[in-house]
Amino acid sequence: MNILITGAVAGLGRALCEKLLDEGHNIIAIDINKDGLEELKKQRGDLLDVIQVDLTISDAVSRLIETLAKGTRFDLVVLNAGINATGNFEENPGEAYRRLLTINTETPIIMASAMIGGNMMETGGTVVFVSSLSHATGYPGASVYAASKDAIATYASSIRRACARMNINILTIFPGPIKTDHAARHAPKGADAERRMAPNRLAFLVLNAVSQRKHDLYPGVIAKLTNVAGRLLPAFLTRLMRRIVFEKLDKPTY
Amino acid sequence: MKVDQATNILITGATDGIGLLLAHLYLAQGANVVITGRRDAKAVEQVIPKDAIYIQANQEHPQITADLITKAMTEIGWDHCDLAILNAGNGHVCNPLQENPEAIRDTLNVNLVAPILIARTLVRFLDKAHHGKLVFIGSTSHKGAAKFASYAASKAGLHGFARSLREEWHHRITVLIIHPGPTATGMHAKAGFDAGAMKRLFFDPDYVARTIVASIHKGASPVSIGVFARIKQALSLRKNPVSAGDI
Numbered sequence: 001m002n003i004l005i006t007g008a009v010a011g012l013g014r015a016l017c018e019k020l021l022d023e024g025h026n027i028i029a030i031d032i033n034k035d036g037l038e039e040l041k042k043q044r045g046d047l048l049d050v051i052q053v054d055l056t057i058s059d060a061v062s063r064l065i066e067t068l069a070k071g072t073r074f075d076l077v078v079l080n081a082g083i084n085a086t087g088n089f090e091e092n093p094g095e096a097y098r099r100l101l102t103i104n105t106e107t108p109i110i111m112a113s114a115m116i117g118g119n120m121m122e123t124g125g126t127v128v129f130v131s132s133l134s135h136a137t138g139y140p141g142a143s144v145y146a147a148s149k150d151a152i153a154t155y156a157s158s159i160r161r162a163c164a165r166m167n168i169n170i171l172t173i174f175p176g177p178i179k180t181d182h183a184a185r186h187a188p189k190g191a192d193a194e195r196r197m198a199p200n201r202l203a204f205l206v207l208n209a210v211s212q213r214k215h216d217l218y219p220g221v222i223a224k225l226t227n228v229a230g231r232l233l234p235a236f237l238t239r240l241m242r243r244i245v246f247e248k249l250d251k252p253t254y
Numbered sequence: 255m256k257v258d259q260a261t262n263i264l265i266t267g268a269t270d271g272i273g274l275l276l277a278h279l280y281l282a283q284g285a286n287v288v289i290t291g292r293r294d295a296k297a298v299e300q301v302i303p304k305d306a307i308y309i310q311a312n313q314e315h316p317q318i319t320a321d322l323i324t325k326a327m328t329e330i331g332w333d334h335c336d337l338a339i340l341n342a343g344n345g346h347v348c349n350p351l352q353e354n355p356e357a358i359r360d361t362l363n364v365n366l367v368a369p370i371l372i373a374r375t376l377v378r379f380l381d382k383a384h385h386g387k388l389v390f391i392g393s394t395s396h397k398g399a400a401k402f403a404s405y406a407a408s409k410a411g412l413h414g415f416a417r418s419l420r421e422e423w424h425h426r427i428t429v430l431i432i433h434p435g436p437t438a439t440g441m442h443a444k445a446g447f448d449a450g451a452m453k454r455l456f457f458d459p460d461y462v463a464r465t466i467v468a469s470i471h472k473g474a475s476p477v478s479i480g481v482f483a484r485i486k487q488a489l490s491l492r493k494n495p496v497s498a499g500d501i
Contacts, residue, residue: 058359089419090377094317097374101367105411109362109404110355117351135414143418144370150414151366155407157398159350166351238421246422 001025002074002122006055006111007081009036011180012130015203016078021047028071030055030064030081055081055107056099065114074121076210078128079108086142086186087252096254097144104148109155116159116168126169126210129156133176133223136230138238141246142186160215171209173217174227175202188248257283262335262383264323266290266313266372267342268306269298271439272391275463276339281305288327290319290342313342313368314360320368320375327379334382337470340369341391345405347447358404365408370415380427388423389470390416392433394480401447409433413476420475430475435484437462457484 003020007013008029017029021044029050031037037050053064082104085092112127114120121127132139132149139146156172163170177183179196187193202219209217218227230237263280267273269291277289281303291298292312302308309326311319327335343365346357369390380386395402396409416431423429436442438456442449449456462479469477 062355089422090374094320094371094374097370098317098367101362101370101411105366105407106359106362109358109407113351113353113358113404114355117349117353134418138414138417138421140418140422143415143422146418147366147370147411147415151362151407151411154396154398154410155403158400158403158406161400162350234417238417241418242421242424 001076002072003027003076003078004030004068004074005078005080006030006107008050009033009040011080011178011182011199012175012202012206013078013080014040015199016080016206017048019200019203019207028068032081056083056103058102058106058110061107061110065111065118068115069118069120073119073125074115075125076128077112077115077121077125078130078206079111080128080130081107082130082148083254084142084145084182084186085252085254086145087249088141089143091252092144092254100144100254101148104145105151105155108152112155112159116163116166121166121168123167126171126213127163128206128210129153129170129172131156131172131174133174133218133226134241135174136218136227136237137241138234139245140238140242141188141249169210169213169215171206171214171217173206173209173219174223175219176223176226178202186253188245189250190248257285261285261337262327262332262379263287264290264327264335264338264376266311266323266340266369269293269301271441272434272437272459272463272466273339273341274302275459276341276466277303277306279463279467280337285336286332288323288330288332290323292342313364316363316368316371320371323372324375324379332379335376335379335386336383337387337389338372338376338380339389339391339466339470340372342368343391343393343408343441345402345441345445347401347445350400350403353404361404362408362411365405366411366415369412373419377427386427387470387473388419388427388429389466390429390431391466392416392431392476394433394435394478396433402445405445416475428473430470430473430477432466432469433476433478433480434462434466435478435480455484 009031034052131153134146160170177196205219218224263285268277268289287306289306290309290311311322393409395406396413399406420429436456
């Protein structure tokens with residue numbers, strides 16, 4: 001398979017990259033972290049191409065799409081790159097929110113639209129959007145992040161039927177906290193890192209959902225239960241998130 | 255809260271449609287109203303209420319818009335804002351897989367990034383009001399719409415933002431989101447959508463504006479002006495949902 005992964009250096013992107021390289025697939029890995037990309041390339045240069053791009057910059061995304069359009073078609077595209085901004089809403093700079101909304105929402109929409117509409121996907125292929133469990137709960141203390149992930153979930157469901165007519169599957173995943181440095185930086189004080197899902201485990205569940213051509217994935221039992229609770233008691237769950245997240249955040253972090 | 259001469263209200267996107275009707279309703283109640291629009295002040299002179307203060311700001315440039323609004327509010331001597339209704343929005347109709355990238359970016363900037371950055375700069379004005387209210391105008395399409403994919407996404411983002419911020423600002427500033435269903439304003443034509451015979455099912459803009467005012471007064475969120483509102487309107491149970499003098 002030909003595969004594209006954004007945010008490939010760390011977390012879920014990295015775990016997917018390593019699993020898929022082990023299975024012998026060809027990957028184009030995209031990230032902002034140049035050293036991380038070079039390290040990946042050193043490991044498996046035979047199957048891997050790397051492109052360094054800052055996906056918070058609209059023009060860079062447009063240029064990336066032009067580059068990708070010249071290559072082979074993709075069987076799997078994982079639009080995984082994303083960032084967070086936590087703390088009191090008004091205390092993070094506006095520019096941090098602009099960047100967040102570009103990389104988490106605008107970039108995956110622009111890339112998916114251009115790649116599917118521009119005939120860059122193989123028939124039978126899959127595009128994976130990464131939303132968040134916050135879609136079910138709300139996320140006081142990271143309201144712009146919550147916005148970005150709700151937007152991408154609704155975009156995915158809006159284009160799903162049109163993509164199905166071209167035999168392209170749209171999978172949206174709604175992961176809770178993942179065991180990464182990024183999650184640790186944004187976690188509330190006293191949060192138990194051991195309860196976060198390991199990126200390898202999540203990658204395994206995502207690839208299963210891809211092969212089963214699922215539409216939505218709430219990975220793991222806790223995420224599934226949270227989703228049900230969020231549908232039954234949305235206001236209660238957002239209040240609970242205020243207690244366990246917002247009230248324990250001590251400073252703006254972006 | 256009662257509207258009086260000391261009540262300061264901001265309404266974005268108020269040179270036509272629901273925003274303009276909202277401006278008229280609040281001005282009639284005696285509030286000070288600042289409105290924004292993307293067109294040149296000369297071009298809207300004939301349209302906008304003469305008692306309203308107009309700020310020209312294009313939300314395709316979100317941070318510039320946010321700064322223009324707070325600058326103008328400071329210049330006219332507002333130290334507080336009691337109610338901000340972030341209503342401005344745009345959209346375009348198309349095959350979801352043939353969306354023009356520039357149109358996607360404009361939609362996201364106008365409908366999502368701009369309201370978020372405006373909310374951020376408005377905090378200090380809302381905090382100084384007695385019970386500040388921040389209202390987002392969403393859309394019933396926030397749950398997904400094939401012909402308006404990026405528009406639906408932007409409104410879903412606004413919904414999620416309002417949901418989390420409402421909890422974050424609990425007991426401080428009341429945050430609301432109101433989702434009108436299809437309304438007979440110029441929006442659909444501007445978006446390149448010919449609703450045809452469906453138009454007869456669209457909401458009367460005046461009814462929507464009055465329902466929004468009533469919802470803001472109640473303070474509940476989220477509110478959808480959808481199927482139930484349509485039944486109520488058809489039965490004429492609530493011809494005039496606004497009680498005069500309240501916001």
